[in-house]
Amino acid sequence: MTISNSFGAAPLRVGEVGVAVAGPGATLVPGTTHVLTFGGRRGICRLPRGGRQRRLHIAASWPRAADLITAWDDISALPQAP
Numbered sequence: 001m002t003i004s005n006s007f008g009a010a011p012l013r014v015g016e017v018g019v020a021v022a023g024p025g026a027t028l029v030p031g032t033t034h035v036l037t038f039g040g041r042r043g044i045c046r047l048p049r050g051g052r053q054r055r056l057h058i059a060a061s062w063p064r065a066a067d068l069i070t071a072w073d074d075i076s077a078l079p080q081a082p
Contacts, residue, residue: 005047015073022067
């Protein structure tokens with residue numbers, strides 16, 4: 001999975017990212033939800049304008065051609081720790 005800020009006008013801060021198999025009516029299939037990490041770190045990923053971050057390996061397996069749902073937090077507007 002790749003998160004991109006290719007067209008962003010400002011840096012992007014991404015919080016936790018999750019992925020799961022989609023069930024009927026956009027529900028999540030129980031037992032398929034996984035939190036992604038970036039560079040082995042769970043949580044915040046900072047993307048400069050034009051930047052992108054890859055998660056090369058997801059420690060999960062799903063049926064081939066499964067519909068997936070992703071959810072992520074854009075925390076760009078939140079204050080940063082000093």
